[in-house]
Amino acid sequence: MLDLGEIRDKIDGIDRQLVDLFEERMQLCTDVAKYKIETGKKVLDTDREKAKIEAVSKMVKDPKNVHAIDDLFSQIMANSRKMQYRLLEETTQTLREPYEAIDEIDKKNCRVVYQGVPGAYSYIAMRRFFGKDVNNFAVPSWRDAMEAVKNGEADYAVLPIENTTAGCVADVYDLIQEYDNYIIAETFVKVEHALLGLEGTDIDKVTTVYSHPQGFMQCEKFLSKHKDWQQISQANTAGSAKKVLEENDKTHVAIASEEAAEVYNLSVLAKKINDLDNNTTRFVIVTNTRKFVKNAKKMSIVFETANEPGTLYNLLSHIIYNGLNMNKIESRPIEGRPWEYRFFIDFEGNIDDPAVMNALRGIQEEAKAIKLLGNY
Missing domain, CATH: 3.40.190.10 (Periplasmic binding protein-like II)
Incomplete structure (x- = not known):
């Protein structure tokens, strides 16, 4: 019977072999990536990965290890794909759509729309962000505000998206996904009744x-x-x-x-008759042009995924793999498709950061659909 120290020495030796073999495998995967770049083949080959999992599962001698081996090789292949996406971005085969980088929002020469009436919290958010003298008008609904921006009647709309006590404003999330308007900024208003x-x-x-x-x-x-x-x-x-x-x-x-x-x-x-002192509403500022402030630090995206085990985890892993900090996830049901969902994600980063583009590339390749909502 080996003592604990001897067992750990053997484990350390095996781990060194595993690392060497992993790096050798990744080098071969780099060669595969170069081939796919030259031939235009997609990185994700679902049939190949499924066949590989089935093959390695048959090699397992102890049935209790089958699930662990499946999981291990799923992660190995996922890391291989992430490396290949990075190479695709580095070789200028980017999926990035054109956008305009601006130094700052012109808060004086613009027209802003908000939902509600003067004195409402959307009105307060608008005045605090753009200033009291900004040219503005009100509309009855959040959809009307999005329409006004879409049609060019307003340069920006101010919309509440979540509250620290009431949670997300679901209808606004749905509208942001529906319209081709982009989040360019956010602001916060403390609710004091x-x-x-x-x-x-x-x-x-x-x-x-x-x-x-x-x-x-x-x-x-x-x-x-x-x-x-x-x-x-x-x-x-x-x-x-x-x-x-x-x-x-x-x-x-x-x-x-x-x-x-x-x-x-x-x-x-x-004054201040509300029960809680930390009740704050987050508002987003949206515009109809694909432009972002140069020093933007937050990304917002929405994607759809197949209703299969592990698919959400695999998509979120692109954010983790690239060292990005995810600070929010919200799910919304997809209309007309029972038990299918869209996932709204906020994470830290700028669209010019290679790590961000690597993550977006991976998600775009593997999700059923993805949309960039804004960088702000």
Whole structure:
């Protein structure tokens, strides 16, 4: 019986052999890649890989090791493909589409669209990002905003995409995938609700409060102290402030932002009445031209994959293999295709970084579909 030290020495010896054999195999795969580059053959040969897995599985003597060997050789071949994609990019056979690199967004000479009404959080995000004097207009829906950008009626649209407490804005994700508009920037707005009313309003005499359903939910602790108030839901918080102004009734109040109080000339009766202090909404800025700021540090993509074991892992592995940090993944069902999904991915990087292009090349070659949503 060998002692632990002797066993480990034998393992170390085997590992050295494995490394040598792996490097020898990868060199041969490099020769395969050069052949494919010259002949135009695709890197991924599904039939060849399937036959290889079946062949090595038959070599296994202990049945308990079959699954592990299958997994091992799947990873070896995946690493071979990633190396071949890198060579394809390095030999200028890139799949990169043309784009315009700009130094910065011209925030003064542009027209911006947002969904909602003045005082809404999209309005606040727009003003904080572009400035209070930016030429802007509002539309009823997020789709209308995307249409305005698509048709050139606006240079940019401001859209909410996720919230720290409510999660993703699913409809916006779907629209970004549907339209050929591109994310060029993002901005964050901390949600801070206030109680608004007409000048001279006495809180003790209030009977009715207006807000969006989420506004009520986010201010439950404050509202629990005023259980006699009738809560009436509105389409958005800013619309609630507008309704108080229009009704001109000092017994009616609204839960909305302090900016809404400024827009509708209301008094702030109580500040920061939301339960949580870390409630923040992330907004994206989209445009209809394929342009990115030169110092962009985040990539957003969406891809579709076959509903088969390991396919999502294999696609995400291209990001890991190239040393990129993925910071978000979101899945959305594909309309008309039950139990099939699109995956929205955010990861760190710039489109001019070879590691980014290597990852995108690998995903594009192996996914059913991929779309670059933006670099910002």
